[in-house]
Amino acid sequence: MSDIAVVLPDGSNLTVPEGSTLEDVAYEIGPGLGRDTVAGKIEGELVDKAAAVSDGDRIEIVTDQSDEYLDVLRHSAAHVFAQALLRTHPDAQLTIGPWTDEGFYYDITGVELDESDLSAIETEMESIVEEDYEIERVIRSREEAIEKYESEPNPYKLDILETEAADEEEISFYVQAEFEDLCKGPHVASTGKIGAFELTNISAAFWRGDEENDTLTRVYGTAFESESDLETFRAQREEAKERDHRKLGSELGIFSINETTGPGLPLYHPHGKRILNELSDFAEELNLEAGYEPVETPHLFRTELWKKSGHYDNYVDDMFLLDVNDEEYGLKPMNCPGHATIFNQQSWSYRDLPVRYYEDGKVYRKEQRGELSGLSRVWAFTIDDGHLFCRPDQIEQEINLIIDNIMTVFETFELDAEVALATRPEKSVGSDEIWEQAESQLEAVLESGNIDYDLEPGDGAFYGPKIDFAFTDALGRKWDGPTVQLDFNMPDRFELTYTGEDNEEHQPVMIHRALYGSYERFLMVLIEHFNAKFPLWLAPEQIRILPISDDELGYAYRLKNELTEKEFRVDIEDRSWTLGRKIREAQDDRVPYMLIVGSNEAEAGTISVRDRKEQEQQDVEVETFVQHILSERTEKRLGPDFLD
RNA sequence: GCCGGUGUAGCUCAGCUGGCAGAGCGAAUCCUUCGUAAGGAUUAGGCCGAGGGUUCAAAUCCCUCCACCGGCUCCA
Numbered sequence: 001m002s003d004i005a006v007v008l009p010d011g012s013n014l015t016v017p018e019g020s021t022l023e024d025v026a027y028e029i030g031p032g033l034g035r036d037t038v039a040g041k042i043e044g045e046l047v048d049k050a051a052a053v054s055d056g057d058r059i060e061i062v063t064d065q066s067d068e069y070l071d072v073l074r075h076s077a078a079h080v081f082a083q084a085l086l087r088t089h090p091d092a093q094l095t096i097g098p099w100t101d102e103g104f105y106y107d108i109t110g111v112e113l114d115e116s117d118l119s120a121i122e123t124e125m126e127s128i129v130e131e132d133y134e135i136e137r138v139i140r141s142r143e144e145a146i147e148k149y150e151s152e153p154n155p156y157k158l159d160i161l162e163t164e165a166a167d168e169e170e171i172s173f174y175v176q177a178e179f180e181d182l183c184k185g186p187h188v189a190s191t192g193k194i195g196a197f198e199l200t201n202i203s204a205a206f207w208r209g210d211e212e213n214d215t216l217t218r219v220y221g222t223a224f225e226s227e228s229d230l231e232t233f234r235a236q237r238e239e240a241k242e243r244d245h246r247k248l249g250s251e252l253g254i255f256s257i258n259e260t261t262g263p264g265l266p267l268y269h270p271h272g273k274r275i276l277n278e279l280s281d282f283a284e285e286l287n288l289e290a291g292y293e294p295v296e297t298p299h300l301f302r303t304e305l306w307k308k309s310g311h312y313d314n315y316v317d318d319m320f321l322l323d324v325n326d327e328e329y330g331l332k333p334m335n336c337p338g339h340a341t342i343f344n345q346q347s348w349s350y351r352d353l354p355v356r357y358y359e360d361g362k363v364y365r366k367e368q369r370g371e372l373s374g375l376s377r378v379w380a381f382t383i384d385d386g387h388l389f390c391r392p393d394q395i396e397q398e399i400n401l402i403i404d405n406i407m408t409v410f411e412t413f414e415l416d417a418e419v420a421l422a423t424r425p426e427k428s429v430g431s432d433e434i435w436e437q438a439e440s441q442l443e444a445v446l447e448s449g450n451i452d453y454d455l456e457p458g459d460g461a462f463y464g465p466k467i468d469f470a471f472t473d474a475l476g477r478k479w480d481g482p483t484v485q486l487d488f489n490m491p492d493r494f495e496l497t498y499t500g501e502d503n504e505e506h507q508p509v510m511i512h513r514a515l516y517g518s519y520e521r522f523l524m525v526l527i528e529h530f531n532a533k534f535p536l537w538l539a540p541e542q543i544r545i546l547p548i549s550d551d552e553l554g555y556a557y558r559l560k561n562e563l564t565e566k567e568f569r570v571d572i573e574d575r576s577w578t579l580g581r582k583i584r585e586a587q588d589d590r591v592p593y594m595l596i597v598g599s600n601e602a603e604a605g606t607i608s609v610r611d612r613k614e615q616e617q618q619d620v621e622v623e624t625f626v627q628h629i630l631s632e633r634t635e636k637r638l639g640p641d642f643l644d
Numbered sequence: 645g646c647c648g649g650u651g652u653a654g655c656u657c658a659g660c661u662g663g664c665a666g667a668g669c670g671a672a673u674c675c676u677u678c679g680u681a682a683g684g685a686u687u688a689g690g691c692c693g694a695g696g697g698u699u700c701a702a703a704u705c706c707c708u709c710c711a712c713c714g715g716c717u718c719c720a
Contacts, residue, residue, distance in 0.1 A: 114648070203715030204647030211717050215647050218715070259693080259711050368645050368718065383720065480720065518720045549677040576677065584681040598679060608679085616680070
């Protein structure tokens with residue numbers, strides 16, 4: 001038998017006999033590792049330790065010390081769930097049950113389940129874990145497998161055999177006690193390895209994610225090696241719930257969504273509008289510096305425009321249409337056609353380009369009802385929308401400028417960025433040449449900026465490639481963020497031109513970009529990221545003055561005037577509460593700075609400063625404090641840091 | 645849009661197999677003028693999401709809508 005070579009994670013080659021499995025490879029490396037092997041990875045894909053390796057494969061061994069071990073464990077937990085389910089609900093049919101980032105799920109059918117059923121299933125799972133059944137990989141022939149699922153019958157498993165496993169003659173099953181499941185693995189050695197688990201949720205899913213297919217019941221759960229890991233998970237979930245922007249948004253007077261005024265149509269309260277204004281000013285500052293010209297377009301256009309732009313053909317289902325004197329109008333779902341129309345009102349020289357327009361443009365998209373949720377999915381939202389028109393040779397420089405600004409935004413809020421380059425999809429417009437040029441320019445920008453990015457082949461828009469940015473917030477959650485999109489379609493449809501050096505007409509490239517994405521979604525991310533403890537410059541109420549008694553009200557008002565003159569947002573707590581109560585309320589309202597003034601301060605002309613981080617200092621000169629917060633605000637520091 | 649769940653006071657929630665709509669917080673008024681995370685008393689607040697039905701009687705049972713929540717699919 002001849003030998004083959006596999007590539008280990010450190011880059012070295014290991015020679016093993018042909019036909020070796022991952023487990024064999026592990027024993028080859030060392031007997032300890034061999035014994036500890038749970039699963040492995042071949043070319044990055046998590047597989048059973050019994051998987052055969054081929055010449056040149058990059059492989060990894062997974063033990064209970066590996067990051068991937070948790071995925072394996074959760075996959076097994078899904079099986080334990082399925083086993084318990086079949087014990088308590090013998091009529092249930094299994095479909096698929098993979099692991100996820102958060103845990104696992106199993107899609108099932110044939111039973112009616114609601115949340116009250118879960119605890120009984122959990123109890124059964126407990127005993128399966130306690131019994132510590134060995135989990136065995138069993139190979140059956142294709143015929144055997146088909147026969148099994150034809151007799152049950154289980155059309156979903158048959159479907160899997162005919163699609164994913166179509167080329168396999170040896171079908172792997174995993175067996176624990178009386179339970180067996182068609183599954184490619186991998187799994188832990190026995191059910192007892194699952195230290196802690198919980199069924200978290202029950203919902204619905206479509207078979208293979210297609211709404212044309214059957215609706216299945218999906219049970220979500222999670223599993224960990226230890227009870228303490230599960231406790232940590234629960235604590236994080238609680239924390240996320242506490243930070244929910246819908247809860248904080250109404251508690252703190254930021255926004256509300258009212259049943260009478262309509263779904264997906266947020267109403268911004270004064271505190272919300274203050275935050276939006278600050279965000280808008282910040283974007284404007286960056287945009288003006290980058291050479292953008294503010295423009296403004298109405299919320300409503302004749303559908304003639306939407307026919308010209310292509311939205312009427314491709315997007316009409318998501319548009320709000322109105323009949324006005326027998327003429328059809330549509331609320332704008334995007335700002336680009338308006339901006340393209342402005343560009344087209346005059347003739348341009350190659351010297352004029354790039355032309356950059358931007359607008360905080362409110363758009364309306366009639367999304368599916370079931371999608372609406374807080375500020376993350378709404379019908380009416382505002383994009384800090386910029387469109388620029390440039391020559392093909394300017395793409396790289398322009399994209400660089402945009403990315404700089406987007407990165408400034410991420411840095412200002414201390415959000416981490418994840419970047420993806422989405423390339424040409426199957427259905428697209430524009431020549432091969434221009435696509436190749438555009439994609440390579442985007443790539444060059446990312447490479448030269450030393451930006452880590454994922455490639456998402458075929459994920460671009462039909463009119464051009466794009467760079468997508470995602471925010472990772474303080475709790476490690478990922479949110480869709482701004483995008484930069486090249487567009488070869490709109491210039492064509494609007495017959496945009498400029499006169500080149502050669503005195504010929506040329507077509508400019510259009511770039512769509514936003515720094516925040518939409519204000520709605522960005523505000524949501526900020527509320528949850530900061531737990532509504534906004535940096536001073538963003539905080540809707542920056543300072544609250546707490547007089548000890550009514551005797552200090554006069555001094556409090558003089559202080560307030562002084563700070564208001566410097567354009568700080570200041571309130572006085574003048575209710576007849578105890579100081580403790582006033583502090584508690586200010587703390588709950590997440591006000592960055594509290595100024596406590598009693599008779600001592602009023603006489604000395606000083607203040608006691610307390611911040612929401614529970615730091616405190618007495619006898620502070622007002623001027624010292626003002627100088628500090630001026631710089632804290634200007635520099636957009638996260639703070640409050642006067643007392644640090 | 646699809647599946648499941650939930651709608652009771654401004655907020656958080658009790659209210660069982662039908663029989664007089666409740667609590668805490670908040671609000672208002674009064675007392676208290678207070679030194680670092682909730683001072684006290686009193687009062688007001690509800691077409692029980694909307695419409696229809698069953699019943700002597702419906703917050704409670706049934707039907708249809710609407711909204712919200714958790715997912716699926718889609719997206720900023």
